[in-house]
Amino acid sequence: MKNLNSEFSVEQLVGEELEQLEQHFAEQTHPDELEQFDRASLKELVAEHETPFMVLDLEEVEYQYLALQAALPGVKLFYAVKSLSHPSLIKRLKNLGSQFDLATTGEVELVKGLGVQGEKCIHTHPIKKDKDIKAALEFGCHRFVVDNPAEVLKFIPYKDHVELLVRVSFRSQDAVVDLSRKFGCALEELPGLVNLAIENDLTVSGLSFHVGSQSLSPMAQVNAIKASVHAMNEMTHVHWKWLDIGGSFPVSYQGPVTPIEDFCAPLMDALKELPEDIEVFAEPGRFISAPAMIEVMSIMGKAKRGARIWYYLDDGVYGALSGQMFDHAKYPISPLKPVDPMGDFYPSVLAGPTCDSVDVVDEDIELPELQVGDIMVARQMGAYTIASATEFNYYPKPKVVVVEDLMDHTDDN
Ligand SMILES: Cc1ncc(COP(=O)(O)O)c(C=O)c1O
Structure with a gap:
């Protein structure tokens, strides 16, 4: 000084x-x-x-979206609306071909009003009221996340119209915001939950996880992918269609973070172990909206x-x-x-x-x-x-x- x-x-x-x-x-x-x-x-x-x-700089939104898509080739990006829900940003992402991760009926109404189609969305909140399920279904969004038996049972009235992803909790010490404390079933609980759904004629089509937001290392996601691949291989009676690897992609606040292509490279390597016909989803929020x-x-x-x-x-x-x-x-x-x-x-x-x-x-x-x-x-x-x-x-x-x-x-x- x-x-x-x-x-x-x-x-x-x-x-x-x-x-x-x-x-x-x-x-x-x-x-x-x-x-x-x-x-x-x-x-x-x-x-x-x-x-x-x-x-709000819309070119920056586009830049970030394209950078992430380039780092995760073949992965379908569902923008997590909760991080920033400005209509101009949603419209820009929609025009780029993004799909959307919705968590509430308010978010359903928002994207519906902006011309997004329900089938381009996934409802990822593991805890919902019946009216939230109904609103999402009326919108045409039929993919929902569950992580506990009570939630599975809420879908029985809609069994012919929904496909479920089960969210598994993978804790990460490298994430600034721990999202696996509050949500996600333990890996040991997964078979029981899947079987409960099947016994009730519900369709389980995927696994999902979110290791935490602003992840400073990709390793938690890599390990979560490996554990998910293993779980899918074990549960051969399920017709797996999707693996959702969540958000967590980091941005730089006070210091540098791993560049996105380096962060995603080990994820792409781990994803190679998935059977070919399984589609991979990601739910980025922060990475797209923060710098914009x-x-x-x-x-x-x-x-x-x-x-x-x-x-x-x-x-x-x-x-x-x-x-x-x-x-x-x-x-x-x-x-x-x-x-x-x-x-x-x-x-x-x-x-x-x-x-x-x-x-x-x-x-x-x-x-x-x-x-x-x-x-x-x-x-x-x-x-x-x-x-x-x-x-x-x-x-x-x-x-x-x-x-x-x-x-x-x-x-x-
Ligand atoms: C279910 C779910 N998906 C995606 C996100 C977005 O995560 P991020 O901002 O780390 O990309 C969050 C963040 O809270 C979330 O809870």
């Missing part, structure tokens, strides 16, 4: 805390984090729209508290940054104005606007000195962000501005 002594005097910092901060920040570098974006277009958007607002949206906020207040400068943003963890609480994500946030990497940086805090003290976005960020009114941009903000935003304190959720082509991929290899 170079100069702490501008508007706030260095004497105000507490000795030990200052030392630690200096050491921590001296190790950091300050690249231009928005260099991949078209800054001029961002500035135009800021001139046009009141902050806070989200910018940014949030533009402004600094609405500034205060020096102890050793740090607090900046109060006009959105926070009760708004679109809610993913910090629910999704365990930490979004990269930086000023819109170009930052001089050799300039002065200060230990700072970014806080949200609400009256709750839990509404702190980053307590440990170094920033050049900023002013009230300056614009801040949070990236990787598409997945599980606005989807879980509240309007606490009557702060409205940020609106979404839809654009084409805000990102530059010219340096990608």
Whole structure:
């Protein structure tokens, strides 16, 4: 850290805390984090729209979808609508040939209204009310996921119209969001569940799993594929048609993650063991939606508290940054104005606007000195962000501005 002594005097910092901060920040570098974006277009958007607002880049949606499809050749992609359900994104994916992973009647209604066909969808929520099953069937979606006996029995009235996938739980220590704690039967329970369905004249056609979201290693999925192949081979009395390998494909928030083609290569290898006539599905959410949206906020207040400068943003963890609480994500946030990497940086805090003290976005960020009114941009903000935003304190959720082509991929290899 170079100069702490501008508007706030260095004497105000507490000795030990200052030392630690200096050491921590001296190790950091300050690249231009928005260099991949078209800054001029961002500035135009800021001139046009009141902050806070989200910018959804449809070309980025397409880029991510095609990148994943290229890394998983032959695998049918069902976009997990829950991660970001903006109609423009759904329409773009529909035009690209994507299918859809739905979990609620609300999601059924949404995609139906956008012209998606029921047979292009799979209902993946392992726990449903009868009316949810009915709504999905009326829509034409007949593939459902189950993971327990009570759920299997709910399908008896619809036995001639449904095909079931049984979800198995495979825990992963490498996933940021553990989804196999709450859902999925144990592998040992699988034969009993399959047989219960068969005894009740229900059709079991597939297995599914979701090892957890934002998986930092492909190994859990590889092992889950191997175990599924083994289970299918054991249960020869079932006519297996599908294996659904879930979501979990990671994106980069604070540090790099395994590039998608490297992440998927071992999955493709493991899938080679499947009998040829089995179709493979995946349910990507985050990988497609996260990089496609940014949030533009402004600094609405500034205060020096102890050793740090607090900046109060006009959105926070009760708004679109809610993913910090629910999704365990930490979004990269930086000023819109170009930052001089050799300039002065200060230990700072970014806080949200609400009256709750839990509404702190980053307590440990170094920033050049900023002013009230300056614009801040949070990236990787598409997945599980606005989807879980509240309007606490009557702060409205940020609106979404839809654009084409805000990102530059010219340096990608
Ligand atoms: C059943 C199911 N499928 C797919 C997804 C999407 O996962 P991801 O965002 O990791 O791709 C989720 C996420 O919660 C899920 O619960």
